[in-house]
Amino acid sequence: MKSPIPASAKWLLVVAAGIMSDAGCRDSAMPDVPTTTIAQSTTAASAGASVTTVDAGMVDAQELSAIDAYLSKSYYADADIIHSFQTRFGEQIDCIDFYAQHSVQFFAAQGMQIDPTAVPPQPPFPAGVSSPSVPPHLGFDGELDQSGNARQCPAGTVAATRPGVAEIEAAGGLAAFQQLKAHRAPPCGNTCAGVQSCFEHDCFLNAGQPSTTFEHVSGIQTQFSASLYGVLTYMPVYWPTVTNSTDQFGVPEHSVSQIWLQTGQCENWYNFSGTNQCPTGNGVQNQAVQSVEAGWFESGGTGAGAHEATLFAFITQDGYFRGNCFGGDGGSCCTQQNGQDSSCWVAATSPTYVLNQVFDASDYGGQPDDEMAVQVWNGSAHNPSYPGWWMWVNGSLVGWYPPNSFTWPASQPGGGTAGPMAYGPASYLQVGGEVYDVWPNGSHTSSAMGGGYAPPTFTYGWAGYDRNVNWMTAAGGYVSASLEFFDAPSCEDDYQVAGVCGLQSGYWKNNGGNSFGAYSSGFSGAPNNNWGEYFFFGGGEGQCKGGVWPCN
Numbered sequence: 001m002k003s004p005i006p007a008s009a010k011w012l013l014v015v016a017a018g019i020m021s022d023a024g025c026r027d028s029a030m031p032d033v034p035t036t037t038i039a040q041s042t043t044a045a046s047a048g049a050s051v052t053t054v055d056a057g058m059v060d061a062q063e064l065s066a067i068d069a070y071l072s073k074s075y076y077a078d079a080d081i082i083h084s085f086q087t088r089f090g091e092q093i094d095c096i097d098f099y100a101q102h103s104v105q106f107f108a109a110q111g112m113q114i115d116p117t118a119v120p121p122q123p124p125f126p127a128g129v130s131s132p133s134v135p136p137h138l139g140f141d142g143e144l145d146q147s148g149n150a151r152q153c154p155a156g157t158v159a160a161t162r163p164g165v166a167e168i169e170a171a172g173g174l175a176a177f178q179q180l181k182a183h184r185a186p187p188c189g190n191t192c193a194g195v196q197s198c199f200e201h202d203c204f205l206n207a208g209q210p211s212t213t214f215e216h217v218s219g220i221q222t223q224f225s226a227s228l229y230g231v232l233t234y235m236p237v238y239w240p241t242v243t244n245s246t247d248q249f250g251v252p253e254h255s256v257s258q259i260w261l262q263t264g265q266c267e268n269w270y271n272f273s274g275t276n277q278c279p280t281g282n283g284v285q286n287q288a289v290q291s292v293e294a295g296w297f298e299s300g301g302t303g304a305g306a307h308e309a310t311l312f313a314f315i316t317q318d319g320y321f322r323g324n325c326f327g328g329d330g331g332s333c334c335t336q337q338n339g340q341d342s343s344c345w346v347a348a349t350s351p352t353y354v355l356n357q358v359f360d361a362s363d364y365g366g367q368p369d370d371e372m373a374v375q376v377w378n379g380s381a382h383n384p385s386y387p388g389w390w391m392w393v394n395g396s397l398v399g400w401y402p403p404n405s406f407t408w409p410a411s412q413p414g415g416g417t418a419g420p421m422a423y424g425p426a427s428y429l430q431v432g433g434e435v436y437d438v439w440p441n442g443s444h445t446s447s448a449m450g451g452g453y454a455p456p457t458f459t460y461g462w463a464g465y466d467r468n469v470n471w472m473t474a475a476g477g478y479v480s481a482s483l484e485f486f487d488a489p490s491c492e493d494d495y496q497v498a499g500v501c502g503l504q505s506g507y508w509k510n511n512g513g514n515s516f517g518a519y520s521s522g523f524s525g526a527p528n529n530n531w532g533e534y535f536f537f538g539g540g541e542g543q544c545k546g547g548v549w550p551c552n
Contacts, residue, residue: 103344214502245300364453364462369461455521465536
């Protein structure tokens with residue numbers, strides 16, 4: 001998962017769960033909750049957040065008015081809130097009417113009415129596959145929070161989060177928070193001349209020292225002759241070490257465990273340009289990637305939700321150029337360069353989980369791990385039809401991207417027509433981990449992937465993994481994946497560790513060799529014979545080359 005951010009604005013959206021405004025109407029059937037105005041929310045913070053506190057008197061009235069207007073337009077207004085509660089991690093969750101979602105209003109303005117009841121049943125998990133290990137009360141089950149408010153949204157409402165004034169001001173103010181930059185990349189190749197790998201879309205082969213790298217350990221399924229209408233995988237949730245280092249735009253490092261479902265081949269990264277390097281529109285060669293992605297995300301830095309694993313969904317329409325953003329945040333939509341909205345996430349009513357929600361971390365060596373079952377499916381070809389990409393977590397519907405979310409951007413060639421991901425299928429599936437490394441002072445940082453321990457020495461209870469990886473058919477059935485693992489060329493200094501990509505991701509040395517680390521993969525170590533297609537991944541500071549101990 002990549003975002004074209006570099007912009008503290010958009011990056012903070014994925015972790016904007018800790019500092020919220022919660023004033024507004026109350027559901028008479030629900031316990032009351034203390035109210036907070038937009039201005040007062042400058043000093044509100046979640047239990048685990050480290051956002052700089054901002055005194056309301058230090059933010060001028062014009063800025064507060066602009067923030068209020070921005071939150072109301074892009075997220076939701078105070079008056080939209082029907083009920084609020086806090087999670088066990090202190091996150092503020094607001095329940096708003098389904099039709100108050102910015103995404104639903106956007107589609108309605110296009111003449112597309114979204115019916116909150118016209119949702120598919122969850123495709124049952126495959127027979128014989130063990131259920132995910134989920135901590136008690138992680139979902140919104142009506143348990144009372146610290147203030148006696150039910151952790152559950154009333155019928156007809158959706159769970160939503162939005163950033164507070166403190167978070168926006170900590171990013172440098174509203175203008176900085178909204179900033180959007182883009183990257184581009186040359187066509188793919190198989191050398192280390194700074195090109196995108198032709199096999200692994202997210203892998204860029206760098207010649208020499210990079211300023212930033214996206215580093216991966218992942219397995220890939222390509223089914224160009226079959227029909228990838230979805231994916232199911234089970235992954236453990238960890239809170240790995242992520243440094244507070246930031247790139248030149250103030251974007252912090254991150255660590256992710258996720259799935260990718262994609263069409264196209266070309267991604268825009270690492271070079272700056274005012275035009276899209278990747279061709280958009282249908283029937284073109286080297287087509288811009290369209291992608292839907294989901295899993296857990298941990299950001300470094302000091303923003304709300306930093307250093308905690310949060311649930312996310314992500315979309316790109318145009319090869320990570322302009323039409324991309326994280327889902328959720330009150331149903332907010334991506335904003336194009338021309339100011340037009342697109343790529344809108346719709347949250348499901350009466351949810352068990354919400355995007356940006358913090359998930360429990362697994363205990364090291366624990367049996368079993370705290371898991372997240374991620375299931376994404378397009379029901380367009382099903383009978384009856386359920387168009388869109390639907391996302392379930394642990395069997396509960398979180399929300400979906402309607403087909404219009406994958407319309408090629410109007411400002412680019414081929415714009416205004418439905419792209420290949422609008423109705424599916426995908427042609428490319430990827431599962432695994434990612435770390436965004438900003439290489440401060442020319443050195444690899446200690447940001448960890450998965451559980452922070454590298455396989456094959458460390459496996460269950462220590463490393464990240466994907467188990468029982470299945471791709472899904474149009475009918476909602478399952479086919480066990482056949483994952484392939486990229487072998488980066490030797491000039492990447494990845495030591496040909498299967499699935500590893502990113503300069504020196506297979507092994508690095510810092511401080512004249514006084515510190516070292518590695519990411520790696522492993523293909524044995526499952527606790528039972530019921531894991532189907534699986535692999536382990538991860539690592540970080542202090543891990544050995546290739547993940548094999550003792551270090552040499």
